[in-house]
Amino acid sequence: MLNLDAHLVGRHYLQIPGPSPVPDRILRALSLPTIDHRGPEFAALGLKLLAGLQAVFQTRHPVVIYPASGTGAWEAALCNTMCPGDHVLMFETGHFASLWAKMAARLHLSTEVLAGTGTDEHFPQAPNWRRGVRAELIEQRLRQDTERKIKAVCVVHNETSTGVTSDIAAVRAAMDATQHPALLMVDSISGLACADYQHDAWGVDVAISGSQKGLMLPPGISFNALSPRALETMKGATLPRSFWAWDEILEANKNGYWPYTPSTNLLYALSESLDMIQSEGLDHIFARHARWAAGVRSAVNAWGLPIQCADPRLYSPVLTGIITPPGVDADALRRLIYQRFDMSLGVGLGKLKGRMFRIGHLGDSNDLTLLATLAGCEMGLKLMGVRIASSGVQAAMDYFSSNRAYSALPTVA
Numbered sequence: 001m002l003n004l005d006a007h008l009v010g011r012h013y014l015q016i017p018g019p020s021p022v023p024d025r026i027l028r029a030l031s032l033p034t035i036d037h038r039g040p041e042f043a044a045l046g047l048k049l050l051a052g053l054q055a056v057f058q059t060r061h062p063v064v065i066y067p068a069s070g071t072g073a074w075e076a077a078l079c080n081t082m083c084p085g086d087h088v089l090m091f092e093t094g095h096f097a098s099l100w101a102k103m104a105a106r107l108h109l110s111t112e113v114l115a116g117t118g119t120d121e122h123f124p125q126a127p128n129w130r131r132g133v134r135a136e137l138i139e140q141r142l143r144q145d146t147e148r149k150i151k152a153v154c155v156v157h158n159e160t161s162t163g164v165t166s167d168i169a170a171v172r173a174a175m176d177a178t179q180h181p182a183l184l185m186v187d188s189i190s191g192l193a194c195a196d197y198q199h200d201a202w203g204v205d206v207a208i209s210g211s212q213k214g215l216m217l218p219p220g221i222s223f224n225a226l227s228p229r230a231l232e233t234m235k236g237a238t239l240p241r242s243f244w245a246w247d248e249i250l251e252a253n254k255n256g257y258w259p260y261t262p263s264t265n266l267l268y269a270l271s272e273s274l275d276m277i278q279s280e281g282l283d284h285i286f287a288r289h290a291r292w293a294a295g296v297r298s299a300v301n302a303w304g305l306p307i308q309c310a311d312p313r314l315y316s317p318v319l320t321g322i323i324t325p326p327g328v329d330a331d332a333l334r335r336l337i338y339q340r341f342d343m344s345l346g347v348g349l350g351k352l353k354g355r356m357f358r359i360g361h362l363g364d365s366n367d368l369t370l371l372a373t374l375a376g377c378e379m380g381l382k383l384m385g386v387r388i389a390s391s392g393v394q395a396a397m398d399y400f401s402s403n404r405a406y407s408a409l410p411t412v413a
């Protein structure tokens with residue numbers, strides 16, 4: 001439990017790439033009194049949220065909300081569309097892609113994991129954990145599948161374990177080029193509301209997202225965005241499902257309700273988040289995260305440390321993964337920064353354990369909180385005895401001061 005006496009004054013720096021820092025507005029919305037989820041006030045809230053989420057996913061089709069973490073919405077995507085033994089093609093971009101594949105196997109699907117080959121100087125054991133989804137490999141595999149056994153292609157949009165954002169439109173184009181009927185499922189749990197995600201324009205059939213990343217909410221609710229084909233496929237899908245079943249939820253949603261008790265207070269928070277997103281505008285939100293990411297990368301480059309994402313076209317606007325020099329345990333660095341400066345950084349997951357750490361630049365942040373974050377990292381690196389090339393904080397200050405952000409604040413005369 002949170003030990004209030006340990007965090008004496010000042011906010012803890014929660015710089016992991018989700019849960020992200022929650023804005024005060026949203027925290028206050030969470031504390032409103034819980035209302036009757038079958039009463040008249042609730043219906044207005046429910047209908048507002050469902051419409052607001054469509055705008056964020058950039059879709060005209062239904063979005064489903066679950067009282068579950070993102071993992072639940074992963075399961076929902078598969079069990080609403082697949083039959084036992086169905087073959088699914090997944091692309092291993094990192095830890096989260098691997099976990100989703102593991103889940104598919106546990107659901108009695110036949111999983112095939114594509115992983116780019118090649119070598120990498122930092123991670124010879126996982127070269128593709130520094131790069132994005134390779135659409136040409138998916139295309140090649142779909143072309144071989146003349147019997148159309150592959151029922152779904154599953155990819156992660158923003159791979160949170162590495163800081164690589166894949167080109168989903170390219171995956172769609174590769175699938176279209178083969179005229180293969182597989183569904184396209186996309187995990188944008190950490191991408192949504194930070195990186196551009198266009199559900200309809202990219203022809204995604206099922207998208208998965210969660211509350212605690214770009215939407216800046218606490219953990220606890222997650223989403224599926226659907227396509228008409230996904231809804232059609234659902235009718236013949238025989239994997240067991242009850243709690244996750246879209247049909248009953250969509251029926252109740254028509255009137256703004258749920259078939260069970262939804263997470264009322266988290267939905268208040270979602271309502272506040274959607275208001276914030278609507279007033280800022282998606283384009284501005286994407287530009288803001290891209291600018292933050294560029295500022296953080298300028299610091300990492302100044303330190304002279306490698307960025308986990310090896311393809312500059314795919315740098316994540318959400319987080320930056322930083323590879324520590326050989327012999328420097330990234331977990332020891334994270335521990336030191338936590339103890340000395342009250343800041344949490346993202347851990348190296350799976351194959352990257354101990355070799356890298358991640359800085360989240362999402363949620364309730366601004367230029368100055370990011371500079372403080374970088375200062376904490378820079379002090380930690382020095383205390384660990386890492387010889388940095390130059391000050392990353394200075395580089396980021398230079399970046400932020402010479403690349404002005406849009407501001408709604410009144411001009412000072």
Ligand SMILES: *Cc1c(COP(=O)(O)O)cnc(C)c1O
Nearest residue numbers: 069070071096158160189190210
């Ligand atoms: C956070 C995350 C998940 C897991 O979501 P939970 O809410 O922890 O269940 C899955 N995929 C990606 C890309 C994520 O960022």
